[in-house]
Structure formats: structure tokens, C-alpha cells
Amino acid sequence: MTLRSLRIVRTFLSVYYAYMVEYRAELIFWVLSGSFPLIFLGLWNQAAQSNDLGFTPAQFAQYFLAVFLARQFTVVWVIWDFEKEVVQGTLSPLLLQPIDPVWRHFFGHVAERFTRLPFVLLLVGLFCLLYPEAIWIPTPYACFWGIVSLILAFCLRFLIQYTFAMLAFWVERANAIEQFWFLFYTFLSGLVAPLTLFPDAVREFALWTPFPYLIYFPASLLVGLPVDLPRGLITMASWGLLAFIINRKLWRLGLKHYSGMGA
Amino acid sequence: MKRYLRVLNLFWRVAIAAELEYRINFAVAVISSIGGLVGSVFGLFLFYRTGYTFQGWSWYEALVVLGVFTLLQGTAATFLVPNLNKIVRYVQEGTLDFVLLKPISSQFWLSTHTLSPWGLPDLVFGLIIIFYAGHQLGLAPLAYVAMLPPLALGIVSLYSLWFILGATSIWFVKVYNVTEVLRSLLEAGRFPIEGYPAAYRVFFTFIIPVAFLTTVPAQTALGRSETTWLLGSAILAAVLFQLSKWFWQFALRFYTSASS
Numbered sequence: 001m002t003l004r005s006l007r008i009v010r011t012f013l014s015v016y017y018a019y020m021v022e023y024r025a026e027l028i029f030w031v032l033s034g035s036f037p038l039i040f041l042g043l044w045n046q047a048a049q050s051n052d053l054g055f056t057p058a059q060f061a062q063y064f065l066a067v068f069l070a071r072q073f074t075v076v077w078v079i080w081d082f083e084k085e086v087v088q089g090t091l092s093p094l095l096l097q098p099i100d101p102v103w104r105h106f107f108g109h110v111a112e113r114f115t116r117l118p119f120v121l122l123l124v125g126l127f128c129l130l131y132p133e134a135i136w137i138p139t140p141y142a143c144f145w146g147i148v149s150l151i152l153a154f155c156l157r158f159l160i161q162y163t164f165a166m167l168a169f170w171v172e173r174a175n176a177i178e179q180f181w182f183l184f185y186t187f188l189s190g191l192v193a194p195l196t197l198f199p200d201a202v203r204e205f206a207l208w209t210p211f212p213y214l215i216y217f218p219a220s221l222l223v224g225l226p227v228d229l230p231r232g233l234i235t236m237a238s239w240g241l242l243a244f245i246i247n248r249k250l251w252r253l254g255l256k257h258y259s260g261m262g263a
Numbered sequence: 264m265k266r267y268l269r270v271l272n273l274f275w276r277v278a279i280a281a282e283l284e285y286r287i288n289f290a291v292a293v294i295s296s297i298g299g300l301v302g303s304v305f306g307l308f309l310f311y312r313t314g315y316t317f318q319g320w321s322w323y324e325a326l327v328v329l330g331v332f333t334l335l336q337g338t339a340a341t342f343l344v345p346n347l348n349k350i351v352r353y354v355q356e357g358t359l360d361f362v363l364l365k366p367i368s369s370q371f372w373l374s375t376h377t378l379s380p381w382g383l384p385d386l387v388f389g390l391i392i393i394f395y396a397g398h399q400l401g402l403a404p405l406a407y408v409a410m411l412p413p414l415a416l417g418i419v420s421l422y423s424l425w426f427i428l429g430a431t432s433i434w435f436v437k438v439y440n441v442t443e444v445l446r447s448l449l450e451a452g453r454f455p456i457e458g459y460p461a462a463y464r465v466f467f468t469f470i471i472p473v474a475f476l477t478t479v480p481a482q483t484a485l486g487r488s489e490t491t492w493l494l495g496s497a498i499l500a501a502v503l504f505q506l507s508k509w510f511w512q513f514a515l516r517f518y519t520s521a522s523s
Contacts, residue, residue, distance in 0.1 A: 029440040033447045042463040043310070043454060051315040130462070176291050183295060187302035193309045202305075 012103065016111035024115060031119045034075065037067040040192050054196065059223075061134035063194055065127055066146075066219035071191070072120050073113055074154045074214060078105045079178045082165040086258065087172065095255075102162060109158060138222055145229065146222035152233070153214045156240050160210065163247040169254030184209075190216025194225065207231075210239040270367060271375055278345075278377040288381060296384035300392075303329055303453060310458075317458035323396040325455055328481040330392030331414065332452045335476055337385030338418055339446075343425050345379040348442055350429040357520050370511050374426060393484075402484060410484035413493060416500040417476040421449075423503035424471075426511070433514040445471070452477040472499055 020027065041064035048057040055063070082105065085091040094101040128135050138146060161178060168174040186192070188211040195203050195216050206212050213236045220227045282288075307329055311322050320328070350373055353359040362369050397407065428441045435441075448471045456464055456474040467473040475496045482488035 025435065026440060029444050033440060033443040035444075035447050036450055039448075039451045042459045046458060046460045047310060047313075047315045051313060053313050053315070173288070176288070176295075180291065180295050180298065183298040183302055187305055192306045197309055197313070199312065 012107035016108045020115040037064045058134045061131040062223045066222040070219045079165040083168040086168040149218040159243040166250035292381040293384045320455045323399045326396035331477045334389030337382040340382030347429040351432040354432045414480040416496045419500040423507040426507045430514045
């Protein structure tokens, strides 16, 4: 059984890797369109030159580079793909296969991370040239927990978006929900500033939502900013579990509702 | 000219009628717009709550910039996104042939044939912020009028850039996301250009002219823009617009349709 799963994983990864490499020019643009944190890097870096904000300019540079990385590795678009499959009916043949269609999406995303890697490294190199004073070597502790939390953040984001995607069974434009969610994501996840700079009430509120754990939490761990590690992991696990339960429920209900295009 | 106006009238009437079928989308657009606005103000507030100010921009002055940005976002969502992002699809499916055969300028057709009313909430909220901040600053009514020419020039520049990027799809076909890159860079326009480090300022003035889109109109409204900036804005718009026309003609020479 496990051998079979391993073989499936390997096949999926190699297939989707090949598929993604074909569109590598397109990929460069997707990497570049994640430059939002770099804009805020400039602003905060400039702000810290003259004012004492509790962060040095170099710390801001490090933080936003980590944010950039976190964003690159947690990009998820499953809702657009899934919505298309449902609306156009291409989901039907996938349902006949002896494997849950979610794995195709999941490994598609994972494989894309590998194709993205060279471009991301290139941009990191450029960053090091621009901000040589901000270069830092993460401690083994930061490395380990940073990477673990990055992987968890990706899984959580994927789970949540896939749960929204389930709504495509009932409404035509499920991605509107994702776009609305994305608004909160933008401003509460720590993309615009480290959460330490938020007003206390907003920060406390944000820390109960899943948003900061998608960006701020892994980024802070990578840079070595103090965060509440156990609380973060528990919060992530709870939201993940909640999303998973709702997701499976909706999936079963949705399949009953789904009639395929033209059927 | 009159023919173009008549065509435009027709295009937009049909587009609005079609979009009104999805009325619930409008509610979603309004809510998203409010959410986006609260977020943007919050983002700006994060800077000002520490006692830091962008060099030479008080809180309300920076709000004017944010208002102009929201206004531009609304304009883009209403007029630019629904049209220019479709160029890619026409090229991919080869339906650009039908557009080229029509007896009007193909650039005109591609740039105007539809519009999406879902950008309207952003337009309205942008105006509200501008008027609110302007009121707090005690701006004269004439100041708002003075803002219009640089704003219009900014929109022309933005349109031209967007169209040029869309036109590159003739070669690259799947460049749906080039405009996504442009969009993410335009986010820099939320804040006055003086807030950025020198290298960023050069980039956002000369390479991606974000400064001319939001900072210059806001400065004009506040009555402290220099003639050089206004002149620059006008020249930029004229050059980019001409470039977009020329580039489209050039690109069409390489168009080979989908099947041949």
C-alpha cells in the first residue's frame, strides 16, 4: 500500500514538474508579481532610517525578504483550477480514477515550488547585492522551525482554499470568496508590516485568525524574531483540522449535488 | 469620430446590460471594496501611528494619495482590466481575426468594447476619501478641478503601459500574468513617492511611472506641484500613448492567427 502511494507521488511530481517547466516564462512573471513585500520593504526601511520603530533598517530588510520567501512558497491557486473543472465538467473523468482528485492539485502545487526555486534564488541574490548589511545566516533552530512552519503554512493555505473551492459545486464564481478572503490575508498576515507594529488590540485579534500563521509566523521564525512557537503550531493545527472537517463534509455533499456539465 | 462615439455607446450599453445579470456580484464588489479600503487605511495608519511621517506628507495629505490610488484602481477595474486582459485570449484562440476585419481601429475596439461596473464602488470610495481628506485640509473647490488634468494624464499613461504589455501576447501568447506584474508594482502608488528610498524613487518615476499616477495628481490638488512634474506627466502620457499605437501596429505584423 505505501509502496503504491510512493509510486503515485513520484509519478505525480515528475509529471507536474515537467508540465510546469514548460511554462517557465510564465512562472517568472508569477514570481515577480509577488513583489508586494518588496514595496513595503522600501517604505519601512526608509522609515527606520530616521525613526526608532523597534526595528533597525537591516531587520526590516530581513523580515521582508523572509516574507517574500514565505509568500513564494505558499502561493496557492487551486480554487481557480477546481472551479474550472466543475463549471466545465472536466471533473467527471477524474472522479472515475481510483484516487481523490485533490492529490493532483496538491502535487501540482508542490512540483511548482521546485520550478520556482531558481527564480526565487535569483531574486534573493539580487536582494543580497542591494542590502548587503542585511545578509543573515539562520541558526539551525530557525532553519528547522522556519521550514517546518513554511510547509505547514502551505498546507494550511491549501486546505483553506480547497475548502472554499468546494463551494464551486453550488455557486458559479467561488473565487470571489477567495478574493474577499485575500483582502484580510493582505492586511492581517504581516505582509504589510511585522505584527509587532500593529496596535495591540488588532494584533491580539489577528493572532486568533489563521492569517498571521501563513506569513508572519514562518517569516519571523526564519529571521529569528520572537514568536510563541507552541501557540502558533496549535493554532495552525486547529484551523487546519477545522478546514479539513468542513472540506470533507462539503466534498461529500457537493458530489451528490454535482451533475457534470451537460449531463 | 462620431461613428466611434456611436460604437462606444453601443458597446457599453450591451456590456452593462450583460453584467447586470449578475447583480449579486455587485454586492460582493461593494463589500470587497469596503474591505480593501479599510485595509489600505490601516496600512497607512501603521506608519503614522509610530509618529513617523512620509517626508512632507501629513496624515490627511497622504490620505489624498490613497484616495487617488483607489480612484485609479476603480478606473482600471472598470475600463482596463475587462478589455485589455482579454487580448491574450483573442490571440490564443485566433478570434483576433474577427476584430482586425472590423472597419474601425482595432486598438479602439480592443480597448473599449466592454466595461465592468464592478469597479464603480472603488471609484466612489476613492472620491469620498479625497473629499474627506480635502475637507480636513481645507482645500478650495478649484483644487479638486486642478487635480483632473494630471489624473487624466496618469490614466492615459497607465492605459498605454497596460496595452503595450497586453500587445506582447502576440509573441508570447500566454502572458496573462504580465499585467499581474504591472498591477503588483502599481501597488506602490498607495503611498507618496517621497516615502521610498532613493533607488525605489528612481524606479517608480522613470521605469514604472507610478509617481505620475498618484503622487503628482495629489500634489497638484494640494497646490504644491512643480511645473516640471506636470510637464513630465504630459510628455509621458503623450509618448506612451503614441508608443502604444506604434507598438500595436508593429506587433500586428507578427500576428499569424491561430490555425495558419
